[in-house]
Amino acid sequence: MTDDNKHLMDEEHQYFAKGSRIKYFDIVIESGQGAILTDADGNQYIDLLSSASSTNTGHSHPKVVKEIQEQASKLIQYTPAYFANEPEVKLAKRLAEIAPIDGPAKVTWGNSGSDANDAIIKYARAYTGRQYIVSFTGAYHGSTYGSITTSGVSLNMTRKIGPLLPGVVKVPFPSPWYRHAGESEDAFIDRMFEAFKLPFDTYLPADETALIEIEAIQGDGGFAKVPERYLNQVAEFAHANGILLAVDEVNQGMGRTGKMWSIDHFPEVTPDLIAVGKSIASGLPLSAVVGRKEVIDALDAPGNVYTTAGNPVTTAAANATLDVIEEEHLVQRSHDLGLVAEKYFQSLAKQFDFIGDVRLYGLNGGIDIVDPKTGKADGLAATKLIYRIFELGALMITVRGNILRFQPPLVITEDELTSGLEIIKHAMEDLKNGKIKESAALKGIGW
Ligand SMILES: Cc1ncc(COP(=O)(O)O)c(C=O)c1O
Incomplete structure (x- = not known):
């Protein structure tokens, strides 16, 4: 295991404008193929963000x-x-x-x-x-x-x-x-x-x-x-x-x-x-x-x-x-896999009372994380979730503080999609069981 993420981040920190990065995870993306990203230390992630919806055809599509x-x-x-x-x-x-x-x-x-x-x-x-x-x-x-x-x-x-x-x-x-x-x-x-x-x-x-x-x-x-x-x-x-x-x-x-x-x-x-x-x-x-x-x-x-x-x-x-x-019929694929993902998220919403709403339009959408007692936005819980999802090998961020942003590349394979969804479920179980502790790494994350 190398320490390149840390070295590069430390170096960047001295020179790069803070107004130009919304903080999430301290990694350096080194390469990507389809829906899979590799960071500078060689860790792999399922990309559930598509570089902010800018790589719908996946990373480095051969064509x-x-x-x-x-x-x-x-x-x-x-x-x-x-x-x-x-x-x-x-x-x-x-x-x-x-x-x-x-x-x-x-x-x-x-x-x-x-x-x-x-x-x-x-x-x-x-x-x-x-x-x-x-x-x-x-x-x-x-x-x-x-x-x-x-x-x-x-x-x-x-x-x-x-x-x-x-x-x-x-x-x-x-x-x-x-x-x-x-x-x-x-x-x-x-x-x-x-x-x-x-x-x-x-x-x-x-x-x-x-x-x-x-x-x-x-x-x-x-x-x-x-x-x-x-x-x-x-x-x-x-x-x-x-x-x-x-x-x-x-x-x-x-x-x-x-x-x-x-x-x-x-x-x-x-x-x-x-x-x-x-x-x-x-x-x-x-x-x-x-x-x-x-x-x-x-x-x-x-x-x-x-x-x-x-x-x-x-x-x-x-x-x-x-x-x-x-x-590759990506519009249809977005529609079809979007329905698969929506069904999965709806089933999670039945299991986890901190899911306030699920809104999917194609392979694309938001999952609201709320305080089950008040129904109000719970930014800390959402941050804990994306951090755990990151640790488990998928990249996902939040919008508006408490909404999980789900936008995988439209070329994601069904197996990769299933793995990504299972990672999200795993993180949700950990949140429910109080296994995700507050830590310094969570500080300052998000919009
Ligand atoms: C709806 C919408 N419009 C415009 C933009 C700005 O695009 P860019 O960051 O490429 O300037 C974004 C970026 O997130 C966006 O989501």
Whole structure:
């Protein structure tokens, strides 16, 4: 057993910004294949996080690796800001064709989900000639100034860095934990839609509002799916008032939810713009905004150019990623294995009273850990669980402090999935039996 994890972490600690890592476990990831990771000391883990949903095709998928290698030996970079490259041309067409946009669509490139969501603000303002932007509490849209402003999931995304982008208004996301005890689904939706409308009724002129952006299924916000009637009403309101609707698919797109796009779960809603990132290039830095042709045509160069965005290697990786998703039926696989996992978690919920809720959408979801006496969020218990899961050989993190984040690569084998689920069960038994003690290692873990 080597001590490389510790040595590398100690060295990094001296030089690496604390604002750039949410602390979980002190390991250095050395390699990955499919759903299996190996750390610098040679320990192996079943990956239940997929690098924050950015490796849906698994780690170093052979087809993706081959395309990257071949493209890298031909041309690594020529900036699409000045000249096209073939993989990028091919990918733009493919994305425009598969995006859930009505009518002709066009594509623009970025390097991260964050700048894609900034671009969405630019395009919406340019097309509508209006300034105000509406987003939701609990959202994670990114870390650039625009996208951190539209986000609403952590005080540290506002603290110390203001003023944020002007003209952004937040409305409450209808997360299940905001539903009152005994409140019907319909009454909840009506109440949340009233809250959505309140700004428009009091100080926010709808005719000066450019954009409403939403994660149809919030990821970091706790794996919360917006109720269908609520989103239908929001979309109708947007349409009636000439406001564009954007859906952030960065976390929940690319087959993650058991459908290609999270918005495919809402047949009555068609967005004007979507943001895609993370898994689009199996983890290479590429993002895209796909939007209605006339919206994307509203902005003139260089209104949205980045030197490396859409570069030949990242777009070749993205073309290979789309091939893998198709050839290996990963959307269906996400759906099918998601049902297997959901059944397992539901059976755990019967055995362990600290499981407050299970929400799975494909191979993707959140398991709420609560204090059984009060039903309230229990962050310490959730931290103990993920730490024990880590010790037992699987990587899982939390969101919102108390929600287990379950997002394995979509290529995970059934055996690996079973082993991962059994590890979670084992950890839950240990928690129930009081076997997981508080320790220094748990300090400071999580969002
Ligand atoms: C829904 C969503 N949008 C945008 C982003 C930002 O993407 P990136 O970190 O690649 O900038 C994330 C990242 O977690 C996300 O989950």
